[in-house]
Amino acid sequence: MQARFDLHDGALVSQYRGRLAPSPTGHLHLGHARTFWAAHQRARTARGKLIFRNEDLDFQRCKPEFVAAMYEDLRWLGLSWDEGPDVGGEFGPYSQNQRRDFYLEAWRKLRDGGFIYPCTCSRKDLERALSAPHEDGDLPEDDEPHYPGTCRDKITEAMGLSSPAGVSWRFKVPDYNLIAFTDLNFGPQQFMAGQDFSDFLIWRRDDIPAYQLAVVVDDEAMQINEVVRGADLLRSTARQLLLIEALGYAVPNYFHCPLLRDENNVRLAKRHDALSLQTLRENGIQAADLRSQFAREMSKI
DSSP: OEEEOOOSOSSOOTTOEEEEOOOOSSOOBHHHHHHHHHHHHHHHHTTOEEEEOBOOOOTTTOOHHHHHHHHHHHHHHTOOOSBBTTTBOTTOOOBGGGOHHHHHHHHHHHHHTTOEEEEOOOHHHHHHHHSSSOOOTTSOTTOOOOOOOTTGGGGGGGGGOSOOTTSEEEEOOOTTOEEEEEETTTEEEEEEBTTTBOSEEEEOTTSOBOHHHHHHHHHHHTTOOEEEEEGGGHHHHHHHHHHHHHHTOOOOEEEEEOOOBOTTSOBOOTTOGGGBHHHHHHTTOOHHHHHHHHHHHHHTO
8 A cells, every 4th residue: 555645736826834943952964954955945935924933842962052053053154033032923932842742642643543552661671672683774774673563562552542642652553555745855765664763752751742742733834835954854754644644734845855875975963073063163264165065966866
């Protein structure tokens, strides 16, 4: 069975709503800058709205100083936004740590629809289950490892739980369904549920909504109709399309940007401090030069 997700018309429209969605877990680097610049350019070319969303759910890693640095770095780069935590707007709050009620409402809808189940597997249980024969060497960096389905039969227990707290929650993917969509940059994409990815987390054991659920809920609530982000999240788009379908949301367009890599062909991460915008600025790099470089690079794709 194939699930085909036909997105909005690929042409930019007057009602365009895009977003910048950084996470304040470190300083933004050159790769973030290029992706956010692309999102900014597409919104401005479309004469649409650009929304800044502070994705600060991970309270252990998100720091106030990184929030301040995000604003400083992106404004230095020459980016602006029309709605956000610092400028307001009708679809706030724009920081995820203030949006728990939105996520709880979606969790209840998924629970009542029989789409999710509680998972009591410990990290050690998962490591043991995944040690053999499965290999996850082909997964992109930071992608969710394959889940063996240990707690799948607990889906009948979900209806009896009034809160997501205390256990992890996973979305039960329809095995061997082909998830197909067309990316506005990379073209047709397809992923096999149960093979390219397995039952994925939508709520963490520490009572924090997982990335996959939070961004889907927020994009819907903020009426985002184009998502611009890095190519490392193409597989996540397939997961999120399943959530969107289960929740009855509108499907946005997707535009995934190529990743920047270092001299060893490793994609940039926040550990690459030498390529952080803060360090580049301190070393005398001009924002106009970066914007020109991004424009040349993006013109080739």
